[in-house]
Amino acid sequence: MWNYTGIAKRTREYHEAIILSKIVEISPTTRHEGHSKLVLKVDDAGIVERGDWLSITPVRGVEKLAIGKTMDQVPKIASRVCGICPIAHTLAGIESMEGSIRCEIPKDAKLLRIILQCANRLHSIALHNILILPDFYLPGTDTKINPFSPQEPVRSVAKRIQRLREIGQTIGQIAGGEAVHPSNPRVGGMYKACTQQAKTKMYDLAKEGLVLAHEQMDLMLAIINNMKKRDWVEVGGKQIPLPKTLGYHNQGYMAAHPVYASSNLDECPGWDPKRWTDVRPWDWYMGEGEVSLADPSYPIGGTSPVGTKVNPQMEACTGVPLYDGAPVEVGPRARLVTFKNFDEKGTWGQHIARQLEYTDSLYAMINALDEYNPNGKVLADHIPQGDGSLGWAANEAPRGCDVHLAKVKDGRVLYYEMLVPTTWNFPTCSRALTGAPWQVAEMVVRGYDPCVSCATHMIVVDEDKRIVAQKLIK
Amino acid sequence: MPLMRHSNEVREMAGELGKYKLCVSARSADKAILKKAQDGGIVTQLFKFALEEGIIDGAIVAGPGDEPWRPRPFIATTVEELMSSSGTKYNISPQVSWIKEATRSFGLDKIGIVGTPCQMQAVRKGQLYPVGLRDVPDKIKLAIGIFCMENFSYQSVKQLVEDHAAMKMEAVKKMEIGKGKFWVYGQRGQVVQLPLKVTHKYEQPGCHVCLDYVANLADVSTGSVGSPDGWSTVFVRTRNGDDIWSKAIAAGCFETKPIEQVKPGLELVTKLATEKITKNQKTVEERAKFGVNKGLRNPYLGPK
Numbered sequence: 139m140w141n142y143t144g145i146a147k148r149t150r151e152y153h154e155a156i157i158l159s160k161i162v163e164i165s166p167t168t169r170h171e172g173h174s175k176l177v178l179k180v181d182d183a184g185i186v187e188r189g190d191w192l193s194i195t196p197v198r199g200v201e202k203l204a205i206g207k208t209m210d211q212v213p214k215i216a217s218r219v220c221g222i223c224p225i226a227h228t229l230a231g232i233e234s235m236e237g238s239i240r241c242e243i244p245k246d247a248k249l250l251r252i253i254l255q256c257a258n259r260l261h262s263i264a265l266h267n268i269l270i271l272p273d274f275y276l277p278g279t280d281t282k283i284n285p286f287s288p289q290e291p292v293r294s295v296a297k298r299i300q301r302l303r304e305i306g307q308t309i310g311q312i313a314g315g316e317a318v319h320p321s322n323p324r325v326g327g328m329y330k331a332c333t334q335q336a337k338t339k340m341y342d343l344a345k346e347g348l349v350l351a352h353e354q355m356d357l358m359l360a361i362i363n364n365m366k367k368r369d370w371v372e373v374g375g376k377q378i379p380l381p382k383t384l385g386y387h388n389q390g391y392m393a394a395h396p397v398y399a400s401s402n403l404d405e406c407p408g409w410d411p412k413r414w415t416d417v418r419p420w421d422w423y424m425g426e427g428e429v430s431l432a433d434p435s436y437p438i439g440g441t442s443p444v445g446t447k448v449n450p451q452m453e454a455c456t457g458v459p460l461y462d463g464a465p466v467e468v469g470p471r472a473r474l475v476t477f478k479n480f481d482e483k484g485t486w487g488q489h490i491a492r493q494l495e496y497t498d499s500l501y502a503m504i505n506a507l508d509e510y511n512p513n514g515k516v517l518a519d520h521i522p523q524g525d526g527s528l529g530w531a532a533n534e535a536p537r538g539c540d541v542h543l544a545k546v547k548d549g550r551v552l553y554y555e556m557l558v559p560t561t562w563n564f565p566t567c568s569r570a571l572t573g574a575p576w577q578v579a580e581m582v583v584r585g586y587d588p589c590v591s592c593a594t595h596m597i598v599v600d601e602d603k604r605i606v607a608q609k610l611i612k
Numbered sequence: 613m614p615l616m617r618h619s620n621e622v623r624e625m626a627g628e629l630g631k632y633k634l635c636v637s638a639r640s641a642d643k644a645i646l647k648k649a650q651d652g653g654i655v656t657q658l659f660k661f662a663l664e665e666g667i668i669d670g671a672i673v674a675g676p677g678d679e680p681w682r683p684r685p686f687i688a689t690t691v692e693e694l695m696s697s698s699g700t701k702y703n704i705s706p707q708v709s710w711i712k713e714a715t716r717s718f719g720l721d722k723i724g725i726v727g728t729p730c731q732m733q734a735v736r737k738g739q740l741y742p743v744g745l746r747d748v749p750d751k752i753k754l755a756i757g758i759f760c761m762e763n764f765s766y767q768s769v770k771q772l773v774e775d776h777a778a779m780k781m782e783a784v785k786k787m788e789i790g791k792g793k794f795w796v797y798g799q800r801g802q803v804v805q806l807p808l809k810v811t812h813k814y815e816q817p818g819c820h821v822c823l824d825y826v827a828n829l830a831d832v833s834t835g836s837v838g839s840p841d842g843w844s845t846v847f848v849r850t851r852n853g854d855d856i857w858s859k860a861i862a863a864g865c866f867e868t869k870p871i872e873q874v875k876p877g878l879e880l881v882t883k884l885a886t887e888k889i890t891k892n893q894k895t896v897e898e899r900a901k902f903g904v905n906k907g908l909r910n911p912y913l914g915p916k
Contacts, residue, residue: 311747315716318746322717335669335689336719 159187160431162576163442166194167583169269171222172560172590176583177424177448178576180431189571190423191564191583192454195594204554209235209325209524209546212554216542217319219556220592222265224319225258225310226535227542227556227592229399234542235325235551237402237529239522246514247327249506252398253340254314254323255533256503260347261306261317262536263496264299266587267358270489273371273581277364282372295357298350302496305347309340309503327517334512341507344500351496358493366486373577374435385485385582387570389465391472392562394532394539397502401531409532409541414557417458422565423450436577455594458565459557465565468538469586470495484570485585492587495536523549535559537587560586560593628885629878630828634848634857637839637874638866648698650788651836652844654866655726655756656698658832660691661860662724668753671724672714673697674705680782681773682766685710687718700758702787703766704816708734712744715751724754729824729833732757736829754856757827759835759845759881760819761789761888768814772796777804790836820895821911825885832857838881839874845881 160182165175173195179188198219204212213231217224229251236243271283285296307317312332314320322328332340370377393408394400400408426449434440442448458465466472471491474480482490524546532541538559545553563586571579639652645660646653655673662668675686675697683705688694707727714720725735732755739749764772773779773787777796788795794806827833831853838845846868848857860866871878899908 308747312716312719316746330713330717332717333689333719336717339719339721 161427161429162431163429163446163448164580165442167580168438170584170588174590176579177450178579180576184575186571186574186576186579189568189579190450191568192423192450193456193590193594194453195455195591197455197594201554204551207551208549209551212551216556220589221318222589223535225254225314226533226540228320228323229255230531230533230540230542232323232325233399233401233531234529234544235546237531238527238544238546239524241326241518241521243327243518244515246511247516249510250313250328251323252506253503254310254320255398256499257306257310259495259499259536261303263492264302267299270584274361274365277360298354302347302350302354305343309343312336312340326521331512331516337507337510337512344503348500351500355493355496359490362486362489371578374433374437378575378577381574383484384574385570385585386483387566389467389566389569391475392461392466392468392539393473393476395534396473396477399531399533402529411530413462415460417460419454419458420451422458423454425451456561456564459562466562467566468559468562472538473534485582488585526552537589538562558592560588560590628882628889629826632847632849633854635871636846636868637843637871638846638868639843641865641867650700654834654844654846656694657865658756658860659694659724661863661865662754662856663691667856668722668724670714670718670720672707672710673726674701681784687714703764703769707731712748715748721751722753723751726756728760728763729757729827730822732827732829755831757830757833759826759837762815762819764814765816772811772814776806776810820892823889823892823912825888837884838877
């Protein structure tokens with residue numbers, strides 16, 4: 139029997155894809171961490187009808203490496219997936235192990251971890267400022283901002299950003315042992331307590347940072363609000379209209395905690411593993427196609443030339459995690475929407491939320507420092523070795539909720555999974571591209587402050603948490 | 613002899629004493645320090661001065677460990693803590709292992725460190741190639757080296773004291789190497805001297821490839837050899853060391869005598885340094901021929 143509906147549907151798709159729509163590819167995308175690309179199906183006016191933003195960073199296979207290693211080793215290995223938010227990975231990894239073995243850590247160890255977390259967030263927001271500023275205009279002018287310019291006022295802004303990063307990294311270094319891959323956190327607490335002198339130093343730095351963060355936040359908010367009022371933006375020498383709904387999407391938000399993290403040991407956990415499922419990329423992204431629109435004047439070498447083959451289904455190096463069966467947004471806005479009734483939407487809303495977290499992270503840090511007792515215990519008296527039950531930790535990394543899941547038995551890891559922020563954001567951001575001129579699609583991507591390399595994982599589980607697909611070497 | 617000329621100019625010394633700007637015989641002007649000191653109390657006094665002046669905000673010293681006479685690296689941030697660590701313990705204290713921690717959970721910005729010549733080499737190497745020492749090199753503000761012929765493991769010193777000198781470790785008041793002997797002073801006043809020959813087999817084998825007697829790479833290096841009892845020989849080597857030393861002198865921290873005017877003077881230092889280097893050079897060369905067609909690499913040369 140003929141399936142007329144099927145034929146009609148396929149004909150329509152063909153018609154849309156070949157006759158009406160054009161495909162443009164921006165590869166690689168720039169000014170964010172890792173390697174990713176955009177494959178955009180656009181109409182005659184250049185408006186995105188369907189966008190696929192996908193990771194092309196090779197898969198790391200950390201989850202496989204973890205199996206059989208000790209619970210102390212795995213979080214340290216896992217943190218090496220990335221150099222931007224390794225603190226979040228270390229803490230989420232360790233706390234997922236603690237969740238599995240059911241180990242409660244002393245209060246002062248927790249406080250040191252919060253300080254470390256906030257230090258990382260401070261440095262990360264400042265770094266992101268540098269990455270996005272070239273998209274923005276000096277308020278009241280048609281001059282785009284070059285953060286590396288020696289001219290004022292930009293030079294002093296760049297210096298302030300660097301000082302904020304330095305403060306974040308130095309505090310992270312003291313509380314965590316290292317600013318990048320922290321050595322001090324361990325399963326059961328922390329290796330070393332900070333002395334009174336170290337506490338005082340962190341406090342002084344946080345106070346200095348707070349003043350700078352307020353100034354920087356005000357400036358960034360002025361720049362972003364100015365951008366909201368603009369009708370066009372210059373990309374590759376052309377004036378591109380800027381939609382008021384840039385980056386809007388209809389997906390939900392997911393955040394486990396306003397500042398720090400939640401785990402299965404919490405009385406009221408902020409995340410639920412039962413609500414999480416995965417979809418394989420070949421069931422989610424667009425299929426094979428060919429680039430039919432190219433623009434050599436697009437910044438950094440132009441878009442891919444006409445005729446380039448694209449196949450997002452097979453090229454994507456991430457699974458598609460879903461929460462309650464749908465993609466969700468994670469990140470600063472998700473935190474503010476979930477916990478503080480924030481209601482700004484779109485790309486500008488994301489940027490605004492991130493700036494608001496500047497001071498939040500410093501206040502949280504100062505509060506934790508106030509409470510921290512340098513003579514307190516930082517390691518649990520008893521560290522169980524685990525019976526193989528599932529533990530998870532959802533750490534609120536700078537760019538969103540970073541969930542690690544683990545099963546530990548007799549001190550060894552049986553199962554390990556990382557659901558990192560940008561993995562959650564890939565499908566959501568892809569949806570948010572629709573309706574914007576393709577030339578500004580990268581601005582939408584940057585709104586998520588992507589960290590692509592750690593997002594590159596390929597173990598897909600079904601509703602029963604059975605592994606249905608894995609891709610370790612592409 | 614070229615060694616004995618002017619004491620305040622930079623001299624290109626014969627290799628055995630390294631480069632230095634100044635060499636004097638000195639002792640602390642503080643009676644309390646001298647009372648606890650091994651010799652002239654140079655390390656304790658110089659760190660005390662640097663701490664009080666804010667030149668350093670903490671120093672990695674060999675503090676008391678879990679067992680008697682077993683040192684452990686200790687970060688002293690007050691004069692009291694410094695005083696509790698004075699005196700020589702003739703066995704290993706892994707000072708450099710704490711240098712990063714000092715900048716981390718101790719929150720120090722300006723570190724002082726005291727150590728043997730090999731430890732000074734490690735500190736300088738770490739400053740040149742800070743692998744695993746992120747943000748540490750520029751925080752090392754005063755490195756004091758101590759003269760060292762060789763070192764012992766804790767078990768070795770224990771055997772020397774408990775078996776050869778027949779004394780419990782906790783009963784020992786002071787240990788000293790001088791005048792060709794290993795001296796052990798008991799709390800009750802007993803004194804045992806062992807010929808150095810007895811100690812040789814207890815030395816760490818690793819020390820036998822060391823070609824540095826007077827901590828050539830320190831800012832300031834010091835040791836008893838060359839000066840009378842209760843005094844120490846001090847080499848001020850770097851511009852930084854000279855700066856701190858001259859401030860300490862101006863503040864009246866030390867009594868000094870020109871090295872030319874004390875006995876046994878630099879001649880003995882040179883003699884012992886030459887002995888160490890000549891003897892160890894032989895070990896280095898022997899090791900190069902060790903085994904069949906392979907041999908051990910000279911640690912002072914890069915791989916071929």
